[in-house]
Amino acid sequence: MSEVLEIERRNQAWIFTLNRPQKMNALAPELVQALTEGIEAAHQENIPLMIFKGSGKNFCAGFDFSDLDTASEGDLLQRIIHIEILLDLLATSPAMTVALCHGRNFGAGVDIIASCKKRIATANTTFRFPGIKFGLILGTRRFQNIVGTQNALDILSSTRTFEAGEALNIGLIQQVREPEDWQSLIEQAENNNAILSDVTRRNLYKVLYPDTESDQNLAALVRSAAAPGLKERIRAYLKPN
Template sequence: MDDDPVLVSRSGGVAHVVLNRPAARNALNLAMCHRLSEAFARLDADGDVRAVLLRANGPAFCAGADLKERRGRDEPWVRSRRLASFRAYESIERCAKPVVALVHGPVVGSGGEIAMSCDFVVAAGDATFRFPEPHWGTVGATQRLQRVIGKRRAKELLFTARTMAVEEAVAVGLVARTVPAGELLAAGERLAETIAGAPALAMSLTKQAVDLGSQTDLTSGIGIEMAAIERCLADGGWRGGVDAFASGGGPGGGPDGRTGPENGAGR
């Protein structure tokens, strides 16, 4: 398992996917692309998985693409390798389960693509972000990055290859929240347990409705949400949520609108 570029484990309803090339600063190579695609296909099909944490071993989340593996390769090989990376990102993005990225240290190029393929990013205070693809003689991160932070900010980062500190990443919406480096995993596990504790169908449909709604206008988006509501009504599990709310239990809190410390209030 130590030689596996991606480690997968599960604790209850929470799965952990771990980038595992610490000696290479978790640089994305072909084997890692294939393993990410395989791992998320399996997790997507596993009914017992309710949430996924994607993190990394070693001092860096991901130092970008492993350019060393391209030495001596021809253009068709490089093209095929890039397509493998796109499939890996898409497998993360298409997973019906909520996927949270826990990032630390340098997040470069393909590392940013992996993080942006997740539903949101929680970052350690030492995280930094850089998108140097044009300076490496290639093109990358041109699509997800602009959709996350806007076209002009994306151009500035890509054109200059500058390093963006985690505080700026929060300000522009690339990162949802930060935590001290030593608390990253524990904070992620608390978040994942909260997500996993929600009704699975409602959570899956919420993710689907947000993703589909982002691609259309508001009126069509409301139609998408209504269709999701109808599925929840047909399933019947919504009654348990109403009962939990009325009794003051569960992540939604009681009828006074309060939430307890188990939901991260005050953190």
């Protein structure tokens, strides 16, 4: 697997570590591809538990804008679509998925967290969805389904940063735990996962996490991203005030 993503393969759990700490684990194309291929490989191996965390100072800073000047609008659109496909693959996974997050997290990085079934953060974790500033509708329904329409509207329309305490109150995360506790949490997740048979767990997840919105999510994303002037909107967002 690519060095931008480390995977610890256990018998009953695979632990994915985003490994671009120098870029705050931003979602460069090679990281998105590595995550997609890694999740698909776990599905092929019938791995019942997948854990996601990030190296360095944070979990994930979202979309990687470092090559904005050289990328075409078509390139950007394709990359955004690949991220949505990744999110859908994760959100509809037949495995239990757990996000262990810390630090400052943005946009599609928060969408990865929201696509996991269990979400745990350290007390210093912050979250922000800036994509609406350049007209991008990515992962919105998943976030809405977790936190409710009013909370989603407030956070997404204001693009404000919110902290772990608020995330816990609205249900984006379920626990606040520090990294020294994560190994015990992983072991607990493995034990809890063994309670149900693979067939029962898969059937339960099909009911609780249906894939009926997948096409709608992708269509909404494409409509928002395909509007002319995407690069200029992103540049305006990135421009220092």
